[in-house]
Amino acid sequence: MVREIADADFEGLMKLYVQLHDNPFPKKDERVMAIWERVLADPDHHVIVCEEDGKIVSSCVCVIVPNLTHGQRPYAFIENVITDEKYRGRGLATACLDFARDIAVCENCYKIMLLTGSKKESTLRFYERAGYNKNDKTAFISWL
Template sequence: MLVRPAEKSDVPALLDLYQHLSPGDASPELADAERIFDQLSAYSGSMIALCEVDGTIAGSCVLVVVPNLTRGGRPYALIENVVTHRDFRRRGIGRQILDFAVNAALQAGCYKVMLMTGSTRPETHAFYRSAGFEPSKTGFQKRQLEARREA
């Protein structure tokens, strides 16, 4: 098991992996996805963290480091799109990816790391708690796309 930052060459496999997050969700064309990957990579400290198992991308999350004028100018981080391939679940991959992303955020000087989940499943909430996240804020959204439905 290898946890590392994604490279541009990983984009096609990531697009396939995201179908395990939102089955049937529209994927961008490869050229557009690679451009988006470059945009994300341009933000200092931001990345897609992934876990590779025997050459297969088994899970990932997106880490975005946001510059900030409060907290002494220390940035904060957001984690989004946490996903593990169906065939690799319950092996500790999600935890490894989150730990990797959180450590990267701390190395970037972030004073906090936030994530939100649309899941209502108690086991999902327990997973995030076991990874050190606490439900300490209330989230609000305005959406242009419908929220993902749990399978």
């Protein structure tokens, strides 16, 4: 089942995120929970999850960004694409990305952007099969 995150999904999402760049499981303190509440309350911040047998096994984030160009149509940004290593190769991340695309279409976005730090050919081919291309733009990052 693919859906948007709910308040009760904090633990499940954080367990999945441990596999994303070896993130440590965050301490469930006031600061972290304030971020969680902010994400849940933001109508432009969509955390999409795929759940199987009551466990969150895949996810991506889709943020809708208001915009003053392109006829004042917003754009979408995809981040934190992850599937539990035991569930990979089953189309779950693609289902999350398709759900994000549906949100972007409903929000009248003119484009969706996605960045990956992966250099693995299999990952790059996965994103291309999901409808993204690496030819139209050049990405630059300045880490803070």
